[in-house]
Every structure is written in C-alpha cells, then in structure tokens.
Amino acid sequence: MQQVQKDPVQAIAMRVKIEREARGWSLAELAERSGVSKAMISKIERCEASPTATVLGRLSGAFGLPLSVLLALAERVQERIAPHAEQPVWTDPETGYTRRAISPPNSMLELIDVSLPPGVRVPYPAAAFAFQHQQIWVLSGRLDFQEGAALHHLSEGDCLLLGPPVDCVFFNPGKIPTRYVVALTRR
C-alpha cells in the first residue's frame, strides 16, 4: 500500500494530529515546542493548508522524529491490516518483559499484547496515560496490579477497567509468564 503520487496533505494532517494527541499536547503546546503558530497547526490538521518543508521540519523536530519517518508514518495512515510479522515488538533485555503493538498504526482503539515473566515488576507512571479509557485483560497466568493505593489480584480471563490516572505497577506473582492485553482508546 505504498502511495506514490497522491497529495500527501491529508495523510500528514492525520499523522500530525495523532502524534500531538499521543503526547497529550494542546495546539498551543506544540506551537511553543515547534515554533509554528497554533493557527497554522490547526489548519494543517484540518487539511486547510499545505505545510512547507520548513514547517514540516519544525514539527517533526518537536516530535523528535526524522522528517522521513514522520512522512513514512503518514503514508501508512489508511492501513487496516497489521500482519503479525509487521507488528512492532519491544523486549526489555533485563527482565524479558515483552510488549507487542497489535493494532494497525493510527487506530482510535489500540491493543497491546504484553508478556510478563515470573517475578517481574513493571512500574507504569500516571503521567504515561493521557488516555480516557483503559482496560487490562489477562490471557494466561496471574497478575497483581497496583493502581495507586489499591491492589488488584487478577487471574486468567479477568478484565479490569482502569480508573483515573494514578501511578501503577504490574507484577507477576506466579511461576509462569503472564500474558495480558492492554486495550486503550485515546481522548
């Protein structure tokens, strides 16, 4: 699904908005970080302007991405299938904690497949979720989930709806790896 000649304005619009909202930034905040006026960012996100290379460079700089990567992400905007082989996976070399992004890029609803080795503890700071709605579903093994002051003991098949943002900790109290899904929707 390579796009070789369509006007990139719409794809860029969606991608910029996604990157901004994923960071929980308002137009004003992105404007300050990038040096691009918020009026212009607003227009870009609504496809009412075709940003210049200079402006795109400032925006990608604010996101900490090379411009070509921002554009590559933009071109993937309308993909609907995320083949297993192409899903980004990250493994913590120290603990063996593995995290796989299941959903196609850009989805409103994001699914993450996590594998937590026995005895491993993963903190999850409150600041990391500017999300509106988040659930945790245990596929196999056991999970102790600390949500602020509360501690939840989850077993295979359990599903937990998260409350307002607080510091959390994932912990696997069992002898086998725990596999669970994090499902979240943005704003």
Added chain:
Amino acid sequence: MQQVQKDPVQAIAMRVKIEREARGWSLAELAERSGVSKAMISKIERCEASPTATVLGRLSGAFGLPLSVLLALAERVQERIAPHAEQPVWTDPETGYTRRAISPPNSMLELIDVSLPPGVRVPYPAAAFAFQHQQIWVLSGRLDFQEGAALHHLSEGDCLLLGPPVDCVFFNPGKIPTRYVVALTRR
C-alpha cells in the same frame, strides 16, 4: 547520523537535483512530468524556496518514489562514510553479475565495484550515461570491453577512459570472475 530537527530545505534541494539529473531530465521535463513550474523547481534546487507538502508530493510522484523515501534519501545527503555493510548491492540472479555502489550517496564522484562471472556478457546502452567522464579499472581477471565499433582487451591493472556515449558491452573471456571498478563523475 539521523537528522531530527534541522531545516530540511537544503537536503531536499540536493536530493531533488540528484534525482532529476540521474534521470537526465531538464527542469522543463520535470516540470511537465510533475505539474510544478520549472521556475519553482529551480528555486527549490537553489534553496530559495521551501516547497509545500503538495509540491513535494508531485515531485516525488514524478520520480516514482513515495514521499517518505525521497525525504529519507534527502536526510542521507551529507553522509561521508559509506560503511561496507550499508553499500547497496545488486546481483543478477541469472548471470551472477554483481554490482556494488561504493561511494556515499550523493557524491560528485561515484565508484562502482563490479564482479562479472566467466563468460557473462553485459550490454550497456549509450542512453544510460549522460555522464561527462567515465573510467574502467580492472582489479582482477580479464575484460573484453566493446565500445561502439572498438574492442578493448583489458587485463588486471588496466584502466580505460571512456569516450563519447556509444552502446557498450562488458564481457569476461576468462575462466575466473572478473572484478573491475567503474568510476564516473556527473556533468
């Protein structure tokens, strides 16, 4: 050497010019193919304008490249070391003819390392070089080089300076692979 926030105008300028000249296109020809005025293309190549996303989309379309790829190439513009592992290599599955681009992208002077299996014949049409200056240096083995009507027999260490563009043929008359270098400068 990822570029995360510099203004991309200069890198784009160089890359557009390279892509255009590599295809032997004049400003007018690229203008017609892309729908961008040649005055604008001229400005872009001389860093006197920051092209909009729409214009970049049209240009990359004319080149047959996804926009993100054009930008990725642009970001590599000032690389000065081309590590062996990153040099693009192409092998003809039928003949075993192998061609490796030695020089960093974008150089004025380009070096190509070619390996030609015994008995293999590779034609090289005149249209393929809009280059001003081109030399062939045999590293090992023997090479029969037909340049238009003339036939040159080259042995290890020989270096041939090419004349004006004509149809050429590379041929390995020996029993072992021939390895030679093509060195060329544009314009």
Added chain:
DNA sequence: GTCAATCGTCTTTTATAGTGGACGCCAAAA
C-alpha cells in the same frame, strides 16, 4: 450562579510559495 483558564477556530495582515513568460547563456549547425 460568576470567574478564570484553556482549548481550538476564526480574522487580519504579512511574507513567501508558486506561476507564466521573458531573458541571457552556451552549444551545435548552417
């Protein structure tokens, strides 16, 4: 309820991206 703060959009003005055409500059040919 009021007030204040913040958000995204809209308005006005300026800077500049983009176009079409004229121009000067080599080449190669007559």
Added chain:
DNA sequence: TTTTGGCGTCCACTATAAAAGACGATTGAC
C-alpha cells in the same frame, strides 16, 4: 560569422502559507 534550439535563471504577478491576536465554547473552582 549568424542562427537556432534547449537550458537554467530572473521578473512581475497571483495565490496562499504563516504569524499574531481576537473570539466563542467548554471546563473546573469557588
């Protein structure tokens, strides 16, 4: 030599990208 044609740049004009600030809507605090 002059001519011719193709090339890239420059010029004048138009379209629009970009900035700065005003505006209405929403939200939370009191």
